[in-house]
Amino acid sequence: AAGVIQSPRHLIKEKRETATLKCYPIPRHDTVYWYQQGPGQDPQFLISFYEKMQSDKGSIPDRFSAQQFSDYHSELNMSSLELGDSALYFCASGSGGAYEQYFGPGTRLTVT
């Protein structure tokens, strides 16, 4: 079965640079969630989209923004990167009427 696709899988950036992470949900899923997971931490919810509209907002810094496009893929834009932004970034997808979330493989971001 098709799963959530994330790209890139690994990304190295310097401080103050920008990064864009992409997420392609499972076909026919209309909801996308973004999470940040630091080493030894639980996933922290950042933001979610349902039917291309922002549906919920968590602990997403003002330096980050995200959107969901007409084909339901989503992009997380991160600016003015800081060392503390180094983490695994997961995208999960779901179907609007249900709460189950299926995670992608993640993007490992390293800020140097």
Add this chain to the structure above:
Amino acid sequence: QKEVEQNSGPLSVPEGAIASLNCTYSDRGSQSFFWYRQYSGKSPELIMFIYSNGDKEDGRFTAQLNKASQYVSLLIRDSQPSDSATYLCAVANTGNQFYFGTGTSLTVIP
């Protein structure tokens, strides 16, 4: 108080034994409860979800929900070394926000 709390472990059980993982949550109105398995460096994998009080069984896994006591548990029967992972409890609260616990590390000893 965190929305979702789990014992961080580590929890060690011998192969073939029952592993019992527990989770409590703070929002009494929460309706949806999930267990994810996460191997080191990998993404969380949904293994069980439960919405109603009582037990829900799927193969070797049983999720138990007690809304009055605000806890949800996961039992793994006939534990295998491949079950060794971190198990994350997640709860969707009344605001439809999704919270994870910090996870319980399980080691199944051959």
